[in-house]
Amino acid sequence: MRRLPAQQRSRETVQRILDAAEQLLVTVGYERAVASPMVLVEAAGVSKGSFYAYFHSPEMAMETVALGYMERSTEMADEFAAADYDRWEQVAERAIECYSDYYRSPAVRELWLNGHLSAVAVAADAQANLYIAGRLRDAIVRVAPAQSTRLELHHCSVAIEILDYLLRFAFRKDPEGDPVLIREAAVAMVAYLKTAVD
Structure with a gap:
């Protein structure tokens, strides 16, 4: 991860991203899940800015999972x-x-x-x-x-x-x-x- 979240709200955002990443692994597979950052951003229900505040790429989110x-x-x-x-x-x-x-x-x-x-x-x-x-x-x-x-x-x-x-x-x-x-x-x-x- 780029940085560790300090606030509770930030930790919840990161957890939503990781939960979405894990769900995408199960439902669409790794290749489709990392094909575009928007796949993960939309699945997590977060903004692109929120995603990039913690992860460089969808691959980094999968690595964290x-x-x-x-x-x-x-x-x-x-x-x-x-x-x-x-x-x-x-x-x-x-x-x-x-x-x-x-x-x-x-x-x-x-x-x-x-x-x-x-x-x-x-x-x-x-x-x-x-x-x-x-x-x-x-x-x-x-x-x-x-x-x-x-x-x-x-x-x-x-x-x-x-x-x-x-x-x-x-x-x-x-x-x-x-x-x-x-x-x-x-x-x-x-x-x-x-x-x-x-």
């Missing part, structure tokens, strides 16, 4: 990491469940699966995945301290990347996610983690 989803993804990691589990495998199963729900969002699928993330968003996505990996490691170590003495952050990073790519594959053609592919993502992630967790 993507960054908001990444923030939610890290909040989801905090939630699954804080939950109680009997076995470390349940941590991985809960992560799979959380991020399957994440990909059920039409806006997420439009941005991630159709390659509409900006360079800034791609870098933020890598940082978000690293954060999620750290929270996965924290939870596994907490649940199974004796079994996870060899578990390093890089193991969890690879596990999260496995999960992320396989979930993208599972949701590419099915908005609810192909259940067979989601199960396979779970098998692959847990099997990989077992190489570092005794």
Whole structure:
């Protein structure tokens, strides 16, 4: 964003723009949503001046929507990491469940699966995945301290990347996610983690 809104009314304007951007992602797709700033301006019900006060372009608004989803993804990691589990495998199963729900969002699928993330968003996505990996490691170590003495952050990073790519594959053609592919993502992630967790 060009600048952060200080006043409540300005924050509401920005939120209307972001809500409209997300809705356009779902209803018309990224390409049509960013074809002209007027598409987003009209959908948000704001003036051109209000739009340009906060965003350089519709692409910047879409980038901000993507960054908001990444923030939610890290909040989801905090939630699954804080939950109680009997076995470390349940941590991985809960992560799979959380991020399957994440990909059920039409806006997420439009941005991630159709390659509409900006360079800034791609870098933020890598940082978000690293954060999620750290929270996965924290939870596994907490649940199974004796079994996870060899578990390093890089193991969890690879596990999260496995999960992320396989979930993208599972949701590419099915908005609810192909259940067979989601199960396979779970098998692959847990099997990989077992190489570092005794």
